[in-house]
Amino acid sequence: MTDTLCPVARTVDRVGDAWSLMILRDAFHGLTRFDQFQKSLGVAPNILTRRLAKLVEAGMLERRRYNARPPRDEYVLTAQGRDFWPVLVAMMAYGNRHFAREGVASQLVDAQTGAPAEPVLADAATGRRLDPAAFKFAAGPAADPAVLARMAFADARRV
Amino acid sequence: MTDTLCPVARTVDRVGDAWSLMILRDAFHGLTRFDQFQKSLGVAPNILTRRLAKLVEAGMLERRRYNARPPRDEYVLTAQGRDFWPVLVAMMAYGNRHFAREGVASQLVDAQTGAPAEPVLADAATGRRLDPAAFKFAAGPAADPAVLARMAFADARRV
Numbered sequence: 180m181t182d183t184l185c186p187v188a189r190t191v192d193r194v195g196d197a198w199s200l201m202i203l204r205d206a207f208h209g210l211t212r213f214d215q216f217q218k219s220l221g222v223a224p225n226i227l228t229r230r231l232a233k234l235v236e237a238g239m240l241e242r243r244r245y246n247a248r249p250p251r252d253e254y255v256l257t258a259q260g261r262d263f264w265p266v267l268v269a270m271m272a273y274g275n276r277h278f279a280r281e282g283v284a285s286q287l288v289d290a291q292t293g294a295p296a297e298p299v300l301a302d303a304a305t306g307r308r309l310d311p312a313a314f315k316f317a318a319g320p321a322a323d324p325a326v327l328a329r330m331a332f333a334d335a336r337r338v
Numbered sequence: 339m340t341d342t343l344c345p346v347a348r349t350v351d352r353v354g355d356a357w358s359l360m361i362l363r364d365a366f367h368g369l370t371r372f373d374q375f376q377k378s379l380g381v382a383p384n385i386l387t388r389r390l391a392k393l394v395e396a397g398m399l400e401r402r403r404y405n406a407r408p409p410r411d412e413y414v415l416t417a418q419g420r421d422f423w424p425v426l427v428a429m430m431a432y433g434n435r436h437f438a439r440e441g442v443a444s445q446l447v448d449a450q451t452g453a454p455a456e457p458v459l460a461d462a463a464t465g466r467r468l469d470p471a472a473f474k475f476a477a478g479p480a481a482d483p484a485v486l487a488r489m490a491f492a493d494a495r496r497v
Contacts, residue, residue, distance in 0.1 A: 336368025
């Protein structure tokens with residue numbers, strides 16, 4: 180991709196494929212073992228091996244030996260992996276709003292009360308709701324000429 | 339995938355590949371035309387054609403004729419497509435936190451003041467910050483036995 184400084188592109192580059200995203204979803208559901216992921220996803224073993232290695236390399240999963248003889252490893256979310264939670268929750272909310280033709284099958288709820296939450300984006304510092312009317316994409320300090328040109332274009336096309 | 343009722347899986351199934359996610363990012367930057375996407379992403383024309391068609395089929399992009407002779411179409415985000423904004427913003431925030439080794443190249447800012455926002459998830463009704471300590475995944479009214487079993491497993495593995 181041409182603008183490799185883009186933080187969206189960098190995230191997509193590491194986890195932006197269907198299997199990686201589904202492995203991360205499963206990891207948040209508590210799955211850790213190769214055979215658990217394989218059974219859950221119906222994915223070919225060689226593909227699962229590659230995706231797990233890629234997620235380990237990206238710093239999102241950690242490989243841990245849980246049995247010495249025979250040697251067996253499990254894959255556990257790192258702190259950086261657990262920080263991906265908001266992306267999956269945003270995808271879940273999106274799926275529930277637009278693709279849940281039978282109704283809501285799974286959702287985010289208050290762990291104490293069981294009350295369903297409606298996930299939206301807010302600014303951590305102010306608590307203000309984030310929306311495309313009041314907020315926009317802009318270049319940051321590390322922007323190069325390509326990012327600056329892209330952000331100027333986006334700014335001019337904002338409606 | 340075995341649990342097709344899962345709203346994450348349904349979203350991933352429709353847009354969970356690198357090209358579709360990058361096309362959506364570009365669409366939020368104001369790109370609309372085939373040659374704009376192609377130049378931005380360096381993607382093969384046949385793949386771009388397929389991904390655009392898939393995003394149209396998923397209801398996220400709308401194909402519009404902007405020139406009659408020669409016939410030329412552009413691809414514009416639908417209301418449902420624009421609603422995907424939080425997922426991309428969450429991915430951008432994630433990329434900036436974990437993969438921006440040179441610093442922040444692009445970010446979300448207040449459109450009036452230019453102040454950078456720090457996107458986090460909150461509950462629309464209460465404004466409460468959403469985090470995995472206080473909130474959990476749970477079955478909804480449309481859950482089938484597979485989803486119920488999955489959510490019970492996830493609940494038992496919660497730390």
